[in-house]
Amino acid sequence: MAAEYTLVIKNHRFEPSEVTVPAGKRVKLVIDNRDSSVEEFESHDLRREKIVPGNSRGVVWVGPLPAGKYHFYGEFHEDTAQGNLIAK
Amino acid sequence: MLGSAVIVFREVLEAALIISIVMGATRGVAARGRWVLGGIAAGVGGAILVAAFAGAISDAVQGRGQELLNACVLLAAVLMLAWHNIWVSSHGRQLAGEMRKVGHDVSMGVKPLSALALALVTFFAVLREGSETALFLYSLSASGAGGTSLLFGGVLGLVGGVVLGVIVYRGLLAIPLRHFFSVTGWLVLLLAAGLAANAAGFLNQAGLLPALAPQMWNTSAILSQGSWAGTLLHILVGYNDRPMGIQVLFYGVTLVVIYAAMRLVGRQHEQSRTAASA
Numbered sequence: 542m543a544a545e546y547t548l549v550i551k552n553h554r555f556e557p558s559e560v561t562v563p564a565g566k567r568v569k570l571v572i573d574n575r576d577s578s579v580e581e582f583e584s585h586d587l588r589r590e591k592i593v594p595g596n597s598r599g600v601v602w603v604g605p606l607p608a609g610k611y612h613f614y615g616e617f618h619e620d621t622a623q624g625n626l627i628a629k
Numbered sequence: 630m631l632g633s634a635v636i637v638f639r640e641v642l643e644a645a646l647i648i649s650i651v652m653g654a655t656r657g658v659a660a661r662g663r664w665v666l667g668g669i670a671a672g673v674g675g676a677i678l679v680a681a682f683a684g685a686i687s688d689a690v691q692g693r694g695q696e697l698l699n700a701c702v703l704l705a706a707v708l709m710l711a712w713h714n715i716w717v718s719s720h721g722r723q724l725a726g727e728m729r730k731v732g733h734d735v736s737m738g739v740k741p742l743s744a745l746a747l748a749l750v751t752f753f754a755v756l757r758e759g760s761e762t763a764l765f766l767y768s769l770s771a772s773g774a775g776g777t778s779l780l781f782g783g784v785l786g787l788v789g790g791v792v793l794g795v796i797v798y799r800g801l802l803a804i805p806l807r808h809f810f811s812v813t814g815w816l817v818l819l820l821a822a823g824l825a826a827n828a829a830g831f832l833n834q835a836g837l838l839p840a841l842a843p844q845m846w847n848t849s850a851i852l853s854q855g856s857w858a859g860t861l862l863h864i865l866v867g868y869n870d871r872p873m874g875i876q877v878l879f880y881g882v883t884l885v886v887i888y889a890a891m892r893l894v895g896r897q898h899e900q901s902r903t904a905a906s907a
Contacts, residue, residue, distance in 0.1 A: 567836075577768065577771060578768035578769070578771075579683075579764040579765055579767075579768045581761065585849070585853075585854060585855060585870070585871065586871075588830060588833075588834075588871065588873060589834055590834075591687075591695060591696075591834075592683060592687070592695060592761060592764065593687070594683045594684050594687070594764060594768075595768055595771075597684045597687070599687050599692070599695075600691075600692035600693075601834070602834065602836055606843075607843065616636070617636055617765055620632070
């Protein structure tokens with residue numbers, strides 16, 4: 542079973558806004574959207590995009606990743622929903 | 630308000646551009662307007678359904694439902710675009726020739742299946758982009774405070790997307806007839822290759838395809854995919870500033886296979902015409 546990391550979306554912000562995951566492993570990210578509005582988890586760095594409806598969860602698999610910093614954001618609330626994933 | 634207008638505009642843009650290319654590429658096909666409108670209407674209906682069941686779709690197939698649905702819709706559109714281009718390579722020259730002779734557009738009857746193919750491309754484009762727009766607009770209208778102004782912004786973005794599509798279509802019509810079908814043929818070919826690369830991205834996200842190489846190149850410093858120019862090129866020719874190996878492979882294979890099929894069918898058609906006139 543792969544490691545699982547949860548990113549909570551609340552008030553159009555990611556919590557935590559920085560998450561550290563092991564490099565070189567497939568990692569499961571759970572996007573837990575606790576806002577009533579839909580959000581699109583998007584990352585050009587990770588090449589991922591996923592719609593997460595309000596008050597629901599979405600799963601995004603990433604990796605295996607080379608060590609580094611990967612930016613992600615919520616496409617529908619880009620001004621506040623920002624975060625980084627650190628692989629090391 | 631402006632924020633929501635921009636978000637919706639970006640979502641609608643892809644569908645609007647695809648529809649304008651389809652309208653251009655099917656110039657001269659009888660009753661194409663009706664087929665395309667039917668595709669749009671069915672797409673909007675389907676998009677609302679997909680948006681309504683977004684949660685269930687997302688949870689399906691161990692949380693990979695959304696990726697699989699996106700990939701299937703994209704690949705189906707690629708097949709339909711390929712079919713259209715191969716059909717045009719056998720009839721397009723004849724059609725353009727007749728239009729030139731009479732000096733205005735002529736209509737050519739098509740088999741219902743070919744017309745259905747282009748209606749389906751429209752349907753798939755609206756379905757995919759529309760479901761995200763519908764979800765977004767719905768959550769705006771449900772959020773209450775300030776929702777009306779945001780909703781108005783959303784509608785503004787929608788209208789903006791449609792207007793841009795119409796402008797692109799008018800622009801395509803300005804291309805001289807001599808070159809018209811070869812230009813639209815290339816547009817459709819590159820569009821199909823780009824959609825195939827997107828599908829590969831979703832299949833990788835679903836864990837069904839390996840990346841092959843995590844990053845083939847990085848041109849994000851020169852032209853970021855997030856910029857407007859990058860977004861436009863991404864939609865039109867499948868530009869990707871940091872593609873995975875599997876995406877480049879899908880792009881190349883789609884391009885080569887459709888092009889080869891077009892040449893093959895075009896040559897056979899040419900031969901049968903020469904044989905008939907001899």
